[in-house]
Amino acid sequence: MARARRNKSYKLAGVYDRRSRELPFNADVAEVQVDNPLALELDEKIIAVRSVRGDPLGRLHSHHQINEAQYRGGRAFQSDWERAERGPQAVDPTREYVDGTRSREPITESQRQAVLRLNRVEHELGTDGAALVHDVLVLGLTMDQIGQRRAVQTQRWNDYFARRFRECLDRLALIYGFATESGGARRGEPVR
Numbered sequence: 722m723a724r725a726r727r728n729k730s731y732k733l734a735g736v737y738d739r740r741s742r743e744l745p746f747n748a749d750v751a752e753v754q755v756d757n758p759l760a761l762e763l764d765e766k767i768i769a770v771r772s773v774r775g776d777p778l779g780r781l782h783s784h785h786q787i788n789e790a791q792y793r794g795g796r797a798f799q800s801d802w803e804r805a806e807r808g809p810q811a812v813d814p815t816r817e818y819v820d821g822t823r824s825r826e827p828i829t830e831s832q833r834q835a836v837l838r839l840n841r842v843e844h845e846l847g848t849d850g851a852a853l854v855h856d857v858l859v860l861g862l863t864m865d866q867i868g869q870r871r872a873v874q875t876q877r878w879n880d881y882f883a884r885r886f887r888e889c890l891d892r893l894a895l896i897y898g899f900a901t902e903s904g905g906a907r908r909g910e911p912v913r
Contacts, residue, residue, distance in 0.1 A: 850889045
């Protein structure tokens with residue numbers, strides 16, 4: 722008697738693809754390689770999808786317009802800005818209600834260190850560079866929007882702002898320690 726043939730293999734496929742197949746019509750996503758949270762071995766990576774719709778730095782990195790050091794320098798700046806910012810805060814119901822007035826909470830050491838780093842960044846980038854970095858990394862503006870805010874709306878100005886922003890990201894990578902100055906580069910020259 723002949724053996725029955727099986728059409729399907731019972732072996733599992735190597736990796737299960739967990740990426741979403743259905744995205745909203747206005748989604749702007751990029752694939753990124755991240756550490757596997759369920760990995761049994763150290764340094765195992767998986768491919769994840771991240772939204773770059775409201776993230777100009779993530780969009781530049783996903784389109785390979787900036788390198789890893791520039792990306793990490795920009796993220797470090799954003800982290801320091803968020804840490805140093807003392808904006809509106811929610812009411813804490815666990816605190817004792819006194820007379821409706823809220824006392825200011827003391828500044829933490831991490832906030833103080835973040836402010837010191839931001840002051841150094843502003844000194845290194847200059848007024849114009851610091852304003853450009855703030856507009857892109859904190860406010861999330863595009864080069865067109867920055868040109869509109871500064872009343873210059875030509876492609877030449879957009880190219881200038883993009884080039885100046887990459888120079889500022891080079892300087893941020895140096896300040897935060899994600900890049901080293903090359904032998905020929907001096908303080909005023911961009912890092913290649």
